[in-house]
Amino acid sequence: MAHVPHAQQLGMQVVQVRRDACTAKIPYDVKLVGDPDTGVVHGGVITSLLDNTSGVAVTCALDEFRTMATLDLRIDYMHPATPGADIFGYCHCFKVTRNVAFVRGTAYHDSPDNPIATSMASFMLGTKGSSVHRYSQETAK
């Protein structure tokens, strides 16, 4: 994530990686606010966190490095993020086929049992061009 400019812009940091999963966080910052009346961060911040963390989870789940591209990403917003609180994203790559990887994710403050949002993403594997997810994994290690 240290090599992903937009992740840097949002203050995104990897917290933990596992064999097929990744946890990352975005500390609260006023520049991320989407509703100035309430101080709640914009949905795009949550989407970026879950998108990027999902990509790292896929890289973790693969035996060797492969390039990838997000095919689709679905986000369900459960409740607004609390102003002032850090946001965590936990994403688990639960299936890898020859061409596609599938990832579920949750954004939360204190516990994944009380999600701010959940996500489902699929990634096409072996796309042309290089991917920054390689750097993300190296950083995480």
Added chain:
Amino acid sequence: MTLLNSLMNSEGPINLHNLLAKIPYAQMLGMDVHRMGLEITTVLPFRQTNVGNPTLPALHGGAVAGFLEMTAIIELLARTDNKVLPKPIDISIDYLRSGKPMETYARATVTKHGRRVSNVQVLAWQSDPEHPIARLHGHFFLKPTETS
């Protein structure tokens, strides 16, 4: 006074440019908006801080998604007399092409405008609207106004 109330004080339609100027996240992306009659087009200028893959280079999928979501919110605000910002319930994004390091445009279509929920589609493109780079569809919660 709330943000929307302060922008609605003057006669005529809500000034979308002033709205974006007061939303920190939209400012961080660098978003702007152009209104030509009923047609609203949003613009995401190229910024290094919106890049997700510096080697290609390509825009970050999350930055594109945030841009599309904000475009949907703007379209809904322009069409309603909402006193609060519409809130996303769910969004689904199809990534069609990688976002090149250049200006990106988006336009939203309200597929169904309900009393409490609206269904919105947004398309983003760069050089050619016939070759969109991403598509969002989603549901947004609208707080009913006093009159509805």
